[in-house]
Amino acid sequence: MLDPLGLGSKQETATPLTRPVTLTFLRCAASAACAIAVSASGALAQFGKQTTIHIQIDEKHDRLTPDFEPDIEWLHEYTITLSGKNAVSEVGTNSFLGSPQHPATPGMKARLQSNFEKSVALGQTGKVVWQVLGPSKLRRIGEGKQTISIYDVEIDNANNCRVTAKYLLQKGSTYLIAKRAGTDREEHFSLPRLVGASCSIGST
Secondary structure, eight states: OOOSOOOOSSOOBOOOOOOOSSOOEEEOOSTTSOEEEEOTTOOEEEESSOEEEEEEEEEEEEEEESSOEEEEEEEEEEEEEEOSTTEEEEEEEEEEEEOSSSOOOHHHHHHHOEEEEEEEETTOOSSEEEEEEETTEEEEEEEOSSEEEEEEEEEOTTOOEEEEEEEEEOTTOSSEEEEOTTSSOEEEEOOOEEEEEEEEEEEO
16 A cells, blocks of 8 residues: 555656755744744744644555556545654554545445554654754655655645645656555555645644
């Protein structure tokens, strides 16, 4: 199963990841939201309640081998929680939405759905990295064997949220290798094509 997934039919090659030397300031601009300051050393100070970001990525991709199947659609839902001491946690669900060959029946959706959970520190290196890009912008980088996924999350002064998603092929790769949903069998897949991406802000 491909997760996270993202953008476009154009196949791009990833350049080596570089992490910013100076992390700046992130503000969730609403009275019920948080204000998070990030210093050059990466220390995070939180004021007010912790903040939750809900992200939905709807994508389609093709299975290339051993049997070709186009337009396999999945919905990837993330709940990101920002809290004190640089903490970023994410929980989510991958939901099968069907394909022309295999409609998403209730039984198939229930069988193929999967959940995930991860906790990291802001700026911590690893397979998933969260970075602060500016006054109201976060970036999530997910590094796989063949791909790098990039989600940019931006919050405006009215506390509206916008997310963009992009996937790059690692140097030397021309396709993704992943387990076919519901099996332990590795197969070949295309880069995803973005159907839709959305996010919203909530406080707990």
